[in-house]
Amino acid sequence: MVPLLWIGLVGGSLGAGAALAVLLVVSRRREGLVMIAGVASMAGSVLSGNRLVTIYDRPSLTVIASLIAVGAVGGGFALVSSLLAYVEPRSRPSTLPPAGTPSRILVLLMVDIEAEEYVPAEVTREIAELVDAGLPEPTLSVTPFHYAAQKARYRAIGGRSPEPGQAHGLAERLEAHLDRTTFACPVVLRCGDGQSLSAALDAAHEAGFSAAVVTGAYIAESFHADAELRGAEARNADANGLAVTYTRSLWTSDELARLVARRALAFRSNPSQTGVALVVHGQPGEHGRINQSFDIQENAFANRVRLFLAEEGFTTDRVRVCAAEWRDPGVSETVRHLAALGCEHVLVVPVCHLFANLQTLLDIPAAARDARVAEDVRVVHVAPWGDDEVLAEVLAEAIAEAATDVAGHA
Numbered sequence: 001m002v003p004l005l006w007i008g009l010v011g012g013s014l015g016a017g018a019a020l021a022v023l024l025v026v027s028r029r030r031e032g033l034v035m036i037a038g039v040a041s042m043a044g045s046v047l048s049g050n051r052l053v054t055i056y057d058r059p060s061l062t063v064i065a066s067l068i069a070v071g072a073v074g075g076g077f078a079l080v081s082s083l084l085a086y087v088e089p090r091s092r093p094s095t096l097p098p099a100g101t102p103s104r105i106l107v108l109l110m111v112d113i114e115a116e117e118y119v120p121a122e123v124t125r126e127i128a129e130l131v132d133a134g135l136p137e138p139t140l141s142v143t144p145f146h147y148a149a150q151k152a153r154y155r156a157i158g159g160r161s162p163e164p165g166q167a168h169g170l171a172e173r174l175e176a177h178l179d180r181t182t183f184a185c186p187v188v189l190r191c192g193d194g195q196s197l198s199a200a201l202d203a204a205h206e207a208g209f210s211a212a213v214v215t216g217a218y219i220a221e222s223f224h225a226d227a228e229l230r231g232a233e234a235r236n237a238d239a240n241g242l243a244v245t246y247t248r249s250l251w252t253s254d255e256l257a258r259l260v261a262r263r264a265l266a267f268r269s270n271p272s273q274t275g276v277a278l279v280v281h282g283q284p285g286e287h288g289r290i291n292q293s294f295d296i297q298e299n300a301f302a303n304r305v306r307l308f309l310a311e312e313g314f315t316t317d318r319v320r321v322c323a324a325e326w327r328d329p330g331v332s333e334t335v336r337h338l339a340a341l342g343c344e345h346v347l348v349v350p351v352c353h354l355f356a357n358l359q360t361l362l363d364i365p366a367a368a369r370d371a372r373v374a375e376d377v378r379v380v381h382v383a384p385w386g387d388d389e390v391l392a393e394v395l396a397e398a399i400a401e402a403a404t405d406v407a408g409h410a
Contacts, residue, residue, distance in 0.1 A: 005048045012045025013069040017076025024144035081140040087124045106212040107186040112222045116164040118154040134285035166355040177396035194227035205242040211406035215247040219352040220297035243406040247398035251297040257304035259390045271313035274345045275338030278302045282323030298352045331367035339373035354386030
């Protein structure tokens with residue numbers, strides 16, 4: 001009887017600690033079941049502990065049982081934390097057009113976007129990437145709180161990110177600009193583990209396509225996009241009978257730079273009293289060294305926007321480029337600096353964020369608030385611009401241009 005009580009004390013406490021960690025990690029719809037399991041485990045531990053105290057009737061045993069229970073709770077928490085590194089994203093095959101259309105060229109629209117809903121495996125991958133980039137690995141006691149923080153961010157915007165929906169909306173607008181006798185419906189391909197593009201090209205070949213155009217709905221090739229492109233190059237698609245070509249990068253587009261400038265101009269009052277913070281992404285640690293072209297291309301595009309704003313009367317020293325994270329100057333510092341220059345209005349413009357996501361909806365506005373400028377300084381957030389028809393037109397033109405390289409294979 002007594003050994004079973006000790007097992008109940010330790011097992012219940014382990015279960016309660018594990019349930020606490022799992023509760024921080026799981027999606028919202030599973031929280032209820034985990035909470036019930038945690039309460040049941042804690043109840044079993046408390047009942048076993050009380051029974052042991054009654055049997056032995058010694059104050060010292062109460063202390064010992066309490067210490068064992070606390071240690072077991074910590075052990076259960078640490079056990080789950082150590083297992084989180086093995087939670088991997090499930091690969092989702094791309095939805096390709098039906099087979100039997102080899103005469104048309106497949107269009108793969110690559111996007112580097114976040115998941116529509118909170119997914120624990122996505123946080124696991126992000127932590128692993130940050131560690132690979134040279135950032136300290138979180139301890140077991142802290143790891144579940146990274147998941148809880150991401151879950152709270154999704155909850156703050158209603159549980160769903162608008163980014164995937166906007167990316168598919170762009171694909172629909174792009175389809176309207178493409179010659180349907182030449183091109184199949186664009187397929188949205190989310191950058192993932194570096195193998196998504198390769199898998200999609202293999203699936204396209206199996207579906208009967210003989211040619212494909214890969215285009216990116218991003219200004220510069222991010223770390224994830226670069227990994228996908230390198231993976232596709234290693235695959236050597238042409239050897240499998242599928243001719244593949246790639247469109248030019250968007251960071252060179254004056255049309256898109258003018259588009260961003262026009263969207264900012266819509267919020268101006270007096271250009272001489274208006275400051276503009278042009279926000280790029282930024283990269284963590286080692287990623288910035290491995291993929292230097294990303295920062296160069298985003299800065300080049302932001303400076304194109306800056307040039308067009310200057311042509312419309314903005315003072316160049318009041319149009320500043322800053323990073324959403326990982327780099328200086330950041331959004332807070334830039335907004336504070338523009339206010340110190342005497343700007344009555346400060347426009348915060350995500351120049352390289354095509355779609356609304358957690359960063360544009362939460363992080364960038366929070367960073368702007370942290371600037372704590374005077375109350376008479378009005379800070380205006382300009383929405384991302386990927387839903388504009390101009391982007392679909394630019395992509396369609398680039399696809400048509402690139403398709404000439406594979407037209408003979410279709």
